[in-house]
Every structure is written in structure tokens, then in C-alpha cells.
Amino acid sequence: MHSTLAVLFPLLASFFVAEVRATGSCNATNLCSSTAPCCSEFGFCGDDSFCLGGCQPFASNTLSSCRPRPLCQDATYVFSDNSRILSNATFFDGNTTEYDWVVNNGNIMNTNSSGGELALLLTEGNGGTRISSTRYVHYGTITTRLKTGRWAGVVTAFITMSDVKDEIDWEFPGAATTQGQSNFFWQGVIPDKTAGDTHNVSSDTFANYHDYTIDWQPDALTFSIDGNAVRTVKASDTVQNGIQKYPTTPAQIQLSIWPAGTSQYPPGTVQWAGGMINWLDPDYTSAGHFYALVQSVTVKCTDPSTPSANITGYAYVGNTTGNPTIAFSNASILLNGASTLQGLSLRFPGAVALTSAMLLALSVL
Ligand SMILES: *[C@@H]1O[C@H](CO)[C@@H](O)[C@H](O)[C@H]1NC(C)=O
Ligand SMILES: *[C@@H]1O[C@H](CO)[C@@H](O)[C@H](O)[C@H]1NC(C)=O
Ligand SMILES: *[C@@H]1O[C@H](CO)[C@@H](O)[C@H](O)[C@H]1NC(C)=O
Ligand SMILES: *[C@@H]1O[C@H](CO)[C@@H](O)[C@H](O)[C@H]1NC(C)=O
Ligand SMILES: *[C@@H]1O[C@H](CO)[C@@H](O)[C@H](O)[C@H]1NC(C)=O
Ligand SMILES: *[C@@H]1O[C@H](CO)[C@@H](O)[C@H](O)[C@H]1NC(C)=O
Ligand SMILES: *[C@@H]1O[C@H](CO)[C@@H](O)[C@H](O)[C@H]1NC(C)=O
Ligand SMILES: *[C@@H]1O[C@H](CO)[C@@H](O)[C@H](O)[C@H]1NC(C)=O
Numbered sequence: 036m037h038s039t040l041a042v043l044f045p046l047l048a049s050f051f052v053a054e055v056r057a058t059g060s061c062n063a064t065n066l067c068s069s070t071a072p073c074c075s076e077f078g079f080c081g082d083d084s085f086c087l088g089g090c091q092p093f094a095s096n097t098l099s100s101c102r103p104r105p106l107c108q109d110a111t112y113v114f115s116d117n118s119r120i121l122s123n124a125t126f127f128d129g130n131t132t133e134y135d136w137v138v139n140n141g142n143i144m145n146t147n148s149s150g151g152e153l154a155l156l157l158t159e160g161n162g163g164t165r166i167s168s169t170r171y172v173h174y175g176t177i178t179t180r181l182k183t184g185r186w187a188g189v190v191t192a193f194i195t196m197s198d199v200k201d202e203i204d205w206e207f208p209g210a211a212t213t214q215g216q217s218n219f220f221w222q223g224v225i226p227d228k229t230a231g232d233t234h235n236v237s238s239d240t241f242a243n244y245h246d247y248t249i250d251w252q253p254d255a256l257t258f259s260i261d262g263n264a265v266r267t268v269k270a271s272d273t274v275q276n277g278i279q280k281y282p283t284t285p286a287q288i289q290l291s292i293w294p295a296g297t298s299q300y301p302p303g304t305v306q307w308a309g310g311m312i313n314w315l316d317p318d319y320t321s322a323g324h325f326y327a328l329v330q331s332v333t334v335k336c337t338d339p340s341t342p343s344a345n346i347t348g349y350a351y352v353g354n355t356t357g358n359p360t361i362a363f364s365n366a367s368i369l370l371n372g373a374s375t376l377q378g379l380s381l382r383f384p385g386a387v388a389l390t391s392a393m394l395l396a397l398s399v400l
Pocket of ligand 4: 123124125138139140141
């Protein structure tokens with residue numbers, strides 16, 4: 036079912052190149068200057084919000100250009116209203132006391148039924164919706180109670196994503212409403228062809244809420260459905276050529292719905308997602324959108340060492356062993372009252388889907 040990484044790389048590379056505009060771009064060999072020091076998730080240099088969630092440490096001006104990634108905090112997030120969700124991440128100033136989540140792309144709605152329900156919307160025009168936690172997790176147990184979409188080509192996802200693209204996924208492609216897929220990535224690549232797996236869910240994932248858990252610990256990663264472990268990956272089993280290819284860097288929690296079944300994606304992605312989206316589906320025409328529903332997200336932090344009271348978050352301090360070295364930081368996580376934008380717009384087509392999930396999709400080719 037999976038092809039080799041050698042085949043996947045050129046496909047992914049060309050996908051990225053097509054999206055990136057030349058001016059102000061950054062990567063690990065082309066760092067941002069001191070005047071626009073931070074390399075955004077999408078590979079553009081800037082200041083302000085570019086230095087917050089997704090800021091790429093090894094492509095920014097210095098390792099400390101990005102703000103510390105806000106410290107993990109035990110919490111249960113419910114969605115009885117949207118007051119703790121900032122509707123546009125571009126305007127986030129780093130204040131985690133004010134917002135638990137930011138909208139990176141798309142539109143949300145609140146149905147406030149079943150004790151509170153956040154709807155992530157997909158329309159033909161919005162390119163999908165993604166929200167990210169304002170705080171990061173550096174190991175922990177995260178459970179999301181959600182209802183997926185049920186339409187061919189429409190993917191629902193609950194993932195963790197780090198600023199160097201270590202990623203852990205629960206994904207729900209298209210019309211397969213009896214299954215969930217688990218997956219993980221190391222620095223943006225599938226470490227091994229066995230990284231992705233499919234799991235049955237006890238009842239329809241569109242009609243019923245289920246709990247999907249990512250239990251991410253330094254030694255092992257366990258995926259659970261409704262409290263039952265369905266898969267465990269040991270970190271020690273991911274070592275290749277002396278490098279452990281296992282997620283080790285602080286990550287945001289991201290929830291999304293995205294349009295994989297569109298002509299903007301390669302055939303393999305469309306096929307993985309269950310085919311092209313039917314925008315004439317009665318569910319779509321009656322509601323005006325496709326959607327996924329989230330009832331709660333519970334986070335239990337398990338930082339490898341206990342942060343003292345002066346700690347604000349996580350910093351990258353080196354990359355000596357093949358995996359970045361992470362330390363606690365006491366620097367401010369807030370932008371300095373700046374509200375004007377510098378640099379380029381963050382938004383371009385496909386922004387939601389610029390996760391390594393693309394790789395899994397391509398591997399179906
Ligand atoms: C990094 O960016 C430079 C300048 O845009 C480009 O020439 C180079 O190919 C990029 N490197 C990678 C690995 O993408
Ligand atoms: C949602 O419902 C709860 C209880 O049913 C209520 O307290 C809350 O005010 C409602 N929120 C909105 C935005 O209507
Ligand atoms: C952060 O948000 C909280 C809650 O809205 C507010 O009380 C506080 O003043 C804000 N902090 C800063 C530095 O803006
Ligand atoms: C957020 O605001 C920026 C700047 O106005 C805009 O370009 C972008 O489209 C907005 N994003 C969303 C998700 O509305
Ligand atoms: C998952 O469900 C399918 C269809 O009912 C069944 O064929 C398959 O054996 C199930 N797999 C597991 C691991 O239970
Ligand atoms: C932050 O850490 C530095 C040294 O690491 C220390 O000098 C400073 O006092 C600390 N500041 C706070 C607010 O804890
Ligand atoms: C970190 O180290 C690994 C292994 O040596 C290397 O592949 C990777 O490019 C390094 N990352 C950075 C950003 O230097
Ligand atoms: C935090 O405060 C403790 C004392 O309470 C101090 O020993 C430690 O160096 C501080 N750490 C940082 C990173 O500021």
C-alpha cells in the first residue's frame with residue numbers, strides 16, 4: 036500500500052515549491068534577517084505573529100527569534116461558546132490567558148448543543164478550517180471527543196504539530212465513517228512505511244461522538260479509541276542509522292477539516308480521501324457547508340521535568356543528536372504590544388493541508 040520515501044520526496048517537494056512565493060522566503064539554509072527575524076510555518080520571514088505558533092526555529096534569524104512555545108497546561112477545553120477562540124491567528128499577541136485556540140484558516144461556528152459543540156466548517160471557497168491550541172504540549176495525553184465528516188474527499192483531523200514538523204495524527208478520510216487512521220511523522224517525513232495504520236471504530240464516526248486519544252510519552256506513543264489502546268509505537272523501535280525518528284519536540288494541538296478531494300491535490304491524495312468532493316451533496320446544499328464537530332479536548336501534560344514558576348514555555352537550544360534539544364525558557368511569550376503586520380500574508384491555497392498528512396496521502400499512489 037505504501038510506496039517508498041524516495042518516491043514521496045520529489046512529489047512533496049514540488050507541491051511545496053508550487054505554493055511558495057519567492058520574496059521573503061526562508062528555510063534551514065536561507066535564514067531570516069534580523070529585521071524580519073522569524074520564519075513562519077509557511078516559510079516566510081516576518082515579525083509579530085510570525086514569531087508565534089509554527090515559527091520555525093532553524094530557519095529564523097537565531098534560535099531565540101521565535102517566542103518560547105507557551106508551556107503545557109492541564110485542561111479540559113469545552114466549546115459552549117467561542118469566546119476562547121481567536122477567529123484569526125494573525126492577530127494573536129501571545130496572550131494564552133485570553134485565548135486557548137486560534138483559527139489559522141477557515142470558519143468556525145458554535146451549535147451549543149450536546150453540552151457545547153464547536154463546528155469546523157468547509158466550504159467550496161474557504162479551503163478548509165484549522166484551529167491550533169495557543170499552548171504547546173511537550174509530551175502528554177490528549178483526548179478529543181469529536182464527530183467526523185461523512186463525505187468523500189473531506190478529511191477530519193486531530194493532530195499534534197511541532198515547529199520542526201514532528202507530527203502525530205488521528206485522521207478520518209472521506210466517507211469511511213467506521214474507521215480512524217493513526218500516523219506519525221519525524222521532522223516532516225514518514226520515518227517508516229509502517230507509520231500509518233487504520234483502526235475500526237465501534238460505531239459510525241459521523242453520527243456518534245467518540246474519544247480519540249494521543250498518549251505521547253518520551254518512550255512510547257499510544258493511540259486509543261474510547262479509552263481502549265489500539266496501537267503503541269515504541270520510540271526505541273524508530274531508530275534508524277543511530278537517529279531516533281520519533282516526535283520529540285513541543286507541539287500544538289490542531290483540529291481541522293480539509294478538502295483533500297479537490298483538483299488542487301494529487302490523484303493519490305484524492306483517492307486516499309475517498310474521491311472528489313461532491314459540492315452538490317444535499318448535506319452541503321442544505322447547510323451551506325460541510326462540517327466536523329468537536330465537543331471537548333482534554334490535555335494532561337507530562338513534561339519530562341517539572342517547570343518552575345518562572346517558566347513561560349519551551350525553547351530550541353540546539354540540535355546535537357539529530358533531534359533538537361529543548362529547554363524551558365523564562366522569556367516573554369507576548370509580542371511587545373505590536374499589532375501591525377510586517378512581512379507577507381500568511382494565507383495561500385492549501386494552507387490547511389500543508390501538514391505531512393500529504394505524505395500518507397501520496398503513499399497510496
Ligand atoms: C532554501 O531557500 C533558497 C532561497 O529561496 C533556495 O534556493 C533553496 O533551494 C531552499 N532550500 C531548500 C532545501 O528548500
Ligand atoms: C450554551 O449553553 C449553555 C448551557 O446550556 C449556556 O450556559 C451558555 O450560555 C450557552 N452559550 C451560548 C453562546 O449560547
Ligand atoms: C492577557 O489577557 C488577560 C485576559 O483577557 C488580561 O487580563 C491581561 O491583561 C492580558 N495580558 C496582557 C499582557 O495583555
Ligand atoms: C486574517 O487576517 C489577515 C489579515 O487581515 C487576512 O489576510 C486573513 O485572510 C485572515 N484569515 C482568516 C482565517 O480570516
Ligand atoms: C475492521 O472492520 C472490517 C469490516 O467490518 C473487518 O473486515 C476487519 O476485520 C476489522 N478489523 C479489525 C482489526 O477488527
Ligand atoms: C530568567 O532567567 C535568567 C537566567 O536564565 C535569570 O537571570 C532571570 O532572573 C530570569 N527571570 C525571571 C523572571 O525568572
Ligand atoms: C538536526 O540534525 C539532523 C541529524 O543530524 C539533521 O538531519 C537535521 O537537518 C538537523 N536539523 C537542523 C535544523 O539543523
Ligand atoms: C527560575 O527560578 C529559579 C528559582 O526560583 C531559578 O533557580 C532558576 O534559575 C530560574 N530559571 C529560569 C530559566 O529563569
